[in-house]
Amino acid sequence: MAKTYPVSLVLEGKRAVVVGGGSVATRKVRGLLECEALVTVVAPVASPKLRDLADNARCTWHAKPYESADLDEADIVFAATDDEDVNRRVYDDATAARLMVNVADRPEVCTFFLPSVLRHGKLSIAVSTEGASPLSARHIREGLEAQFGEEYGPYLELLASWRPRVCAALPPERHYAFWEQATDGRVLAALTAGNTAEAEAILESLLG
Ligand SMILES: C[C@@]1(CC(=O)O)c2cc3[nH]c(cc4nc(cc5[nH]c(cc(n2)[C@H]1CCC(=O)O)[C@@](C)(CC(=O)O)[C@@H]5CCC(=O)O)C(CC(=O)O)=C4CCC(=O)O)c(CCC(=O)O)c3CC(=O)O
Ligand SMILES: NC(=O)C1=CN([C@@H]2O[C@H](COP(=O)(O)OP(=O)(O)OC[C@H]3O[C@@H](n4cnc5c(N)ncnc54)[C@H](O)[C@@H]3O)[C@@H](O)[C@H]2O)C=CC1
Known part of the structure; x- marks a missing residue:
């Protein structure tokens, strides 16, 4: 298989x-709702957790077996039933309609895989083994949690809020030097210590 091309999809x-409506489908639905996608679940039986998630204006469960017409409105497709033949039909229909498709039991035909994701606000670190070992992807993500904590949420919010300010205050040739110093660890350390005023003051001083 060729290398995959990592992207961050905007699914809002x-x-x-x-x-499918089992545990694998449920994990996928939860992740999709976090990203504000509109989700349609098609499955005769849905897990209790999935039924809770479907109690939401953005998630609808159709309690019935899959039919090709279920893909009519789709932008992206996930096949996650426990029936190989159904998953294959979903794959065939999605491919015929040129839709991106993830097939839970057939890594070799997926047009994309789900990585294991560590997320804090706007930081997302996605770990993929391209189907070689999903549990390893999870272990690697868990290992990264010690290094990239919750402080990255406010840290990236602060840096994002400074982007227009830097563009307005400095000529383009000074932007890189600003961001190099803004991200050298001092602002992050101040925020981690709970000192937002100091973090702001460091950024202010860099406008010099
Ligand atoms: C190809 C892929 C397709 C896809 O995108 O779904 C796929 C396929 C398969 N997974 C299987 C098994 C498991 N999957 C997990 C967990 C996760 N699986 C995820 C992704 C992917 N799984 C894609 C590749 C990702 C990659 O390699 O990087 C994660 C990362 C993301 C997510 O699902 O959201 C999520 C962890 C999220 C987290 O915790 O952070 C666990 C562990 C657990 O449950 O904790 C196990 C059991 C242990 C093991 O087998 O490793 C099986 C065999 C089923 C069987 O034996 O019947 C297949 C099919 C096959 O291999 O043929
Ligand atoms: N990609 C991944 O991360 C993983 C994939 N798997 C694979 O994912 C598949 C699903 O696993 P689970 O969620 O544990 O299964 P499950 O047994 O919990 O759920 C199966 C679901 O498929 C639905 N279904 C069955 N026939 C259907 C049809 N004709 N139309 C629509 N829905 C139908 C059922 O109603 C049920 O909701 C299995 O093939 C398994 O090998 C398993 C673990 C992880």
Whole structure:
């Protein structure tokens, strides 16, 4: 298999069709809702957790077996039933419609894989083994949690809020030097210590 091309998809307002309602489908639906996708679940039986998630304006469960027409409104497709033949049909229909498709039991035909994701606000670190060992992806993500803590949420919010300010205050040739110093560890250390005023003061001093 060729290398995969990592991207961060913007799924807000896009229609994701998830076929299957077991634990694998539930994990996928939870992740999709976190990203504000519109989710349609098609499965005769849904897990209790999935039924809770479907109690939401952005997630609808159709309690029935899969049919090709279920993909009519789809922007992206997930096949996660425990029936190989159904998963294969979903794959065939999605491919015929040129839709991106993830097939839970067939890594070799997926057009994308789900990575294991560590997230704090705007930071997302996605770990993929391209199907070689999903549990290893999870262990690696868990290992990264010690290094990248919750402080990255406010840290990145602060840096994002400074971007327009830097553009307005400094000529383009000075932007890189600003960001080099803004991200050298001092601002992060101040925020980690709970000292927002100091973090702001460091950034202010860099505008010099
Ligand atoms: C190809 C891929 C397709 C896809 O995108 O779904 C796929 C396929 C398969 N997974 C299987 C098994 C397990 N999957 C997990 C967990 C996760 N699986 C995820 C992704 C992926 N799984 C994609 C590749 C990702 C990559 O390699 O980087 C994660 C990262 C993301 C997510 O699902 O959201 C999420 C961890 C999230 C987290 O905790 O951070 C666990 C462990 C657990 O449950 O904790 C196990 C049991 C242990 C093991 O087998 O390793 C099986 C065999 C099923 C069987 O034996 O019947 C297949 C099918 C096959 O291999 O044929
Ligand atoms: N990609 C991944 O991360 C993983 C994939 N798997 C694979 O994922 C698949 C699903 O696993 P689980 O969620 O544990 O299964 P499960 O047994 O909990 O759920 C199966 C679901 O498929 C639905 N289903 C069955 N026939 C259907 C049809 N004709 N149309 C629509 N839905 C239908 C059932 O109603 C049920 O909701 C298995 O093939 C398993 O090998 C398993 C673990 C992890």
